[in-house]
Amino acid sequence: MxxxxxxxxxxxxxxxxxxxxxxxxxxxxxxxxxxxxxxxxxxxxxxxxxxxxxxxxxxxxxxxxxxxxxxxxxxxxxxxxxxxxxxxxxxxxxxxxxxxxxxxxxxxxxxxxxxxxxxxxxxxxxxxxxxxxxxxxxxxxxxxxxxxxxxxxxxxxxxxxxxxxxxxxxxxxxxxxxxxxxxxxxxxxxxxxxxxxxxPGRLLRFQASVRPAAYAMVVLLLTYVALGVLVALVVAVTRGHAAETLAVILLGMPNLVWLTLTIGLGATWNGRVEGPFGLPMPHVLDEVLRSSDTATLNLGTLAEQDGRVWWLLVVNAVLLTAAAFVMAARSPARMRAWQHAVHMAVALALTVLMICLVGRISAHYGLSVLGIGDLGGDLGGDLFLRPEIWTAVGLALLWGLATGFLGALLARPVRRRGAAGNGRTPSSSE
Known part of the structure; x- marks a missing residue:
């Protein structure tokens, strides 16, 4: 008792x-x-x-x-x-x-x-x-x-x-x-x-594989948000539009930067902006989405408007490798590089799937008289943005395997022995 x-x-x-x-x-x-x-x-x-x-x-x-x-x-x-x-x-x-x-x-x-x-x-x-x-x-x-x-x-x-x-x-x-x-x-x-x-005691054996990967993905997503806020503040100071920038930061900054993360992986989104609608995103993205009835949004189409978009590949490579490094550094020393690669691939694929599911946008409104179409002007508009989900998830798996393996190699000098969780063992009283 x-x-x-x-x-x-x-x-x-x-x-x-x-x-x-x-x-x-x-x-x-x-x-x-x-x-x-x-x-x-x-x-x-x-x-x-x-x-x-x-x-x-x-x-x-x-x-x-x-x-x-x-x-x-x-x-x-x-x-x-x-x-x-x-x-x-x-x-x-x-x-x-x-x-x-x-x-x-x-x-x-x-x-x-x-x-x-x-x-x-x-x-x-x-x-x-x-x-x-x-x-x-x-x-x-x-x-x-x-x-x-x-x-x-x-x-x-x-x-x-x-x-x-x-x-x-x-x-x-x-x-x-x-x-x-x-x-x-x-x-x-x-x-x-x-x-x-x-x-619970029965779940302790899973923490070595799950916790470091989950932590790395949260750090990755928060890092993208922090960078987005920093860029937005710089733009507000240098170009004005402080109120609009604040609205984007407080309502939709993750919508924008996590979309950018998937595009940097090579993913494709399809969308359209028609009428007075607008999206909280850089001008180049809005221009592509207004270019046709159903526009394709990816690195290629964005680079046609601004070649600097290719730098997204470099940013993604650096941040994903850093996330993989963090994951490996928090994992047991006994874990091999290929295991880190698999964990990173699965974690990144699930993260990208989540972004694709929550990042969709759809909006429409219109007024018609006697059943004859929308009156247009400021009384009608259409907007949608949706991803090619499984292509994005597949690319995330490939990026995760590559950066997970590289991050494991870079983390070898700092990896610790023992469990990946809190580093403690349950006491007898617990």
């Missing part, structure tokens, strides 16, 4: 409902602040009918995979149609970092934890997270009236009595499902990445 010490009880107490509520609120507040500042910089602060808080709520919902449905009403003789699929990954990233750190904090300084303990702590967070997502989903709904402006479009509107309105609501069941799935993924990744996070 085991006896819990006062120290053990204190550890378990930190897994309570109050602590779970603190973690959830911290993540949501951080996401809301980032989304609010980004939308304000983008000009959403001037929205009518006090809609700004509801737009912020909708942004947070979409950041964790929620579904926002657009609707329109333009009277009996006119029709509106709209659709939007985009994830503001800056908001997503901030929420993931805060939620993951909050989940790990009570578990630090531990070598082993039971599966039941980890599941119970995660379940408390999950229950409160679902309640918070439900509240956001019910808040994120609004209707706006569109101005037809002046000229022919306005004349048609007056003639046919067209008063277009568009709005958005949240599809609650998918929002709760994907929100829970996102939260689960964040918690699992947090445990995989952190050296100090305890694992």
């Amino acid at each position: 085991s006896v819990r010490t006062r120290s053990d009880q204190a550890v378990l107490a930190r897994h309570g409902w109050v602590q779970a509520l603190t973690v959830v609120l911290a993540a949501l507040i951080a996401m809301g602040v980032v989304a609010g500042l980004g939308l304000w910089a983008a000009g959403a602060g001037d929205l009518p009918d006090n809609a700004f808080p509801r737009v912020v709520a909708a942004t947070v919902v979409t950041a964790v995979g929620g579904t926002i449905e657009l609707s329109g009403n333009a009277g009996e003789l006119a029709d509106t149609k709209a659709g939007l699929t985009v994830i503001p990954l800056s908001v997503t990233l901030v929420g993931a970092l805060v939620l993951g750190a909050g989940f790990l904090r009570p578990l630090r300084h531990r070598a082993v934890a039971s599966a039941g303990e980890l599941a119970g702590w995660a379940a408390r967070i999950a229950v409160l997270w679902l309640l918070a997502q439900l509240g956001l989903a019910l808040t994120a709904r609004q209707t706006f009236a569109l101005s037809l402006g002046e000229g022919t479009v306005s004349d048609l509107g007056d003639l046919f009595g067209v008063s277009p309105k568009v709005g958005f609501t949240t599809d609650v069941p998918p929002t709760l499902f994907f929100g829970l799935l996102w939260m689960t993924g964040v918690l699992v990744l947090a445990v995989l990445v952190s050296r100090g996070a305890p694992l």
Whole structure:
């Protein structure tokens, strides 16, 4: 019969409902602040009918995979149609970092934890997270009236009595499902990445192969974001457009730099930008996407606009080799170079797959009268961006094998003996 010490009880107490509520609120507040500042910089602060808080709520919902449905009403003789699929990954990233750190904090300084303990702590967070997502989903709904402006479009509107309105609501069941799935993924990744996070005894044998690779991929993605922010700040200082730059940083910087990562690997994205839509990306990318009905976005097509794009190959080679070096340095000394290469290849392929799934963009809106097409102008537009997924994943496997092997060779002088996890062995009391 085991006896819990006062120290053990204190550890378990930190897994309570109050602590779970603190973690959830911290993540949501951080996401809301980032989304609010980004939308304000983008000009959403001037929205009518006090809609700004509801737009912020909708942004947070979409950041964790929620579904926002657009609707329109333009009277009996006119029709509106709209659709939007985009994830503001800056908001997503901030929420993931805060939620993951909050989940790990009570578990630090531990070598082993039971599966039941980890599941119970995660379940408390999950229950409160679902309640918070439900509240956001019910808040994120609004209707706006569109101005037809002046000229022919306005004349048609007056003639046919067209008063277009568009709005958005949240599809609650998918929002709760994907929100829970996102939260689960964040918690699992947090445990995989952190050296100090305890694992159930049965899973300790997997940490040598999984944790260093997961950590290296997180470092790689964060490095790309940091470089993107640095470049954006330099551009804002030297060329102006500070508000627009701040909006990109706070809403879509990972969307841009992780897209660049895949293009640097040789991946291809297909897309189109038509009408007043724009993408938060350099002018050269926007020019390619406006060049045809369905444009091809890769190193070749971008280099036709600006030859400096080929430097992406060099940047990728350096950063991927550095990530492989970090992975090898955190791995057991007994692991061979080819094993590092395989681990790097699998980790990079999964990372690129994730980027391809969350980096897609699709948006459309239009107004037609008497069923005759879109009126165009500022009242119609179309935008989409989607990857050739399996080509991108295959290229990631090849890059991972090459850089993983090279990184293992470079890390030989610094690799340590022992486990790849936290370097400790479970004590008898644990």
